[in-house]
Each structure stands twice: as structure tokens, then as C-alpha cells.
Amino acid sequence: MRLKRETDLVPAAHLTCVGATREEVDDLARCYWDAGVHHIVALRGDPPAGATDYNPQPAGYACASNLVAGLRRIADFDISVAAYPETHPTASSPDADLDNLKRKLDAGATRAITQYFFDSEIYLRFLDRCLAAGITAPIIPGIMPVSDYEQIVRFSAVCGVTVPAWLRNLFDGTEENPDLRRIVASMVAVEQIRTLQTYGLNEFHISTLNRADLTYAIAHSLGVRPIQTNASHNVTDPLETTEIPDERETSTDFDTTKGLQEGAPPLMLRTLFG
Numbered sequence: 001m002r003l004k005r006e007t008d009l010v011p012a013a014h015l016t017c018v019g020a021t022r023e024e025v026d027d028l029a030r031c032y033w034d035a036g037v038h039h040i041v042a043l044r045g046d047p048p049a050g051a052t053d054y055n056p057q058p059a060g061y062a063c064a065s066n067l068v069a070g071l072r073r074i075a076d077f078d079i080s081v082a083a084y085p086e087t088h089p090t091a092s093s094p095d096a097d098l099d100n101l102k103r104k105l106d107a108g109a110t111r112a113i114t115q116y117f118f119d120s121e122i123y124l125r126f127l128d129r130c131l132a133a134g135i136t137a138p139i140i141p142g143i144m145p146v147s148d149y150e151q152i153v154r155f156s157a158v159c160g161v162t163v164p165a166w167l168r169n170l171f172d173g174t175e176e177n178p179d180l181r182r183i184v185a186s187m188v189a190v191e192q193i194r195t196l197q198t199y200g201l202n203e204f205h206i207s208t209l210n211r212a213d214l215t216y217a218i219a220h221s222l223g224v225r226p227i228q229t230n231a232s233h234n235v236t237d238p239l240e241t242t243e244i245p246d247e248r249e250t251s252t253d254f255d256t257t258k259g260l261q262e263g264a265p266p267l268m269l270r271t272l273f274g
């Protein structure tokens, strides 16, 4: 809500079903709406640390599709949900997971944001499966800058995300050199986004994980520049949902003060803090 109050950013509140009754979640959603936060990322959430199974609160929302339906009853939110190109680790099958995504979109979500992945092929194959299942909503690719390689390997094992050998090779020998790691991490993310752009994708979701500097460098390398805003108390540069040109298709310098150049397809970056 501070982002909304003090900046010109368009914040998206991540709302989970964990540890709260439907009434509590609904109250919070109403607060967001009243504060002008109209975009919600609706998630079930994970079981608390130490627990293996997810046990919904008896009076709470059991899963994200129920949460989406609840939010729809409250106000005309713009709702994003999670999608899993490599299948959610607890799903009974890839098809059942796709059915679940469909349920969330049918319940009223506008788009899905994917779990991060490193090989573009994984995402592109998932898009094909979505289309074959009749899913036409935007499926925004999730990009995870690798700020801590070992942590990402551990986290990916839990999330069911493949860490390819080429990524390990890139980080090999960087253990004692944090600056080099950060350069490699930025390069990997920029290359991943550039590759996806060649398939006509122009909207990306970058997990910032409270380390805005890497995302800032990635966005800068992609041509995003801070926009002049009227907000008097900006707390951060307005990278969220910033439109930038695809520089490969624009021969002249991009002047951010003049907006998009004619003919330049916009690139949309969303950032996830937390």
C-alpha cells in the first residue's frame, strides 16, 4: 500500500490462503481495493516450514481457484495466478496441474505467471500444452536471477525446477567472486529474456527477492530507464510494468522522456519483491 501511496508504480499484492480464514482474506482484499491496489497475485501458498502437506485452514480458502472466485465476488480485481511449466511438485499429473490452471482462469484470473525456468524450451512446450488445453490467457514467463547459485539449486529441487548443466558450468569457479557471479547472473537473465523475445514475447515477471540491484541491472541492459514521475516521495525506480522498446528493432537511441518510439514493440517488466 505504501508503493501505491508514495509512488507512481502499479503494485500487485501477493495474497495467499495460508493461516487465515476466508473472512480475514476477504477483509484484506477489501483494504487493498479501498487503497487503490487493484491487482492481486492470488496464490494458495506453501505449507509452513517443516510441514510436508498443505492443510487448509478449516474456515479458509482451500486452494488458489477458490481464492480467485472469492476475490471476484469482492471487486473487479485484475488477478494473476501461478502456473508451473514443469508441473507443481504435489500435482498428481501434468494434466491435472493444467486442469487446475484452467480452473483458476475460469474462476476469473486474467493471466498466469509461471514458476521460473532456465531453458526456454520448457516454457515454450508448456505454452503449446496450454493452447492445446484451450487456455488463451497470457502466460507470463517467470525469470529468476541467480543471485545465489547454491541456494537456487536447493530451492529448485523443492519446487521441481530443472537446473541445467549449462547453468552449473557458468557458475563453476565463481564461488569466491561475488562480483563475477552477479555479472553472470545478469547475463543469464538478459539472454533468457532476449531469447524469449525472439518468440514474440514481450512481458516478463522477474523475481527480485529483495535484491533489486540485479533486477535493476537486468532491466537496464534490456533498455528500461527510470521514468520521470510526478510522485513526490518515490521509494524506488519505477521498473514495474515499465514499457521499453525492443532495442534490436530500433536503430536510434530510445528517449525515455518521449515514450515509446514508433514501431517499437513494448516490453513489459513486472517485478516481484519478497
Ligand SMILES: Cc1cc2nc3c(=O)[nH]c(=O)nc-3n(C[C@H](O)[C@H](O)[C@H](O)COP(=O)(O)OP(=O)(O)OC[C@H]3O[C@@H](n4cnc5c(N)ncnc54)[C@H](O)[C@@H]3O)c2cc1C
Binding pocket: 014, 015, 016, 042, 043, 044, 045, 046, 047, 062, 063, 064, 065, 082, 083, 088, 089, 090, 091, 092, 096, 097, 100, 104, 113, 114, 115, 116, 142, 274
Ligand atoms: C509466480 C509465482 C509467485 C509466487 N509467489 C508467492 C508468494 O508471494 N508467496 C508464497 O507464499 N508463495 C508464492 N508462490 C508459491 C506458491 O504459493 C506455491 O507454489 C504453492 O505450493 C501453490 O500455490 P498455487 O497458487 O499454485 O496453488 P494452487 O493453484 O491451489 O495449486 C496447488 C496444488 O494443488 C493442486 N490442486 C489445487 N486445486 C486442486 C483441486 N481442486 N483438485 C486437485 N488438485 C488441486 C494443484 O494442481 C497444485 O498441485 C509463488 C509461485 C509462483 C509460480
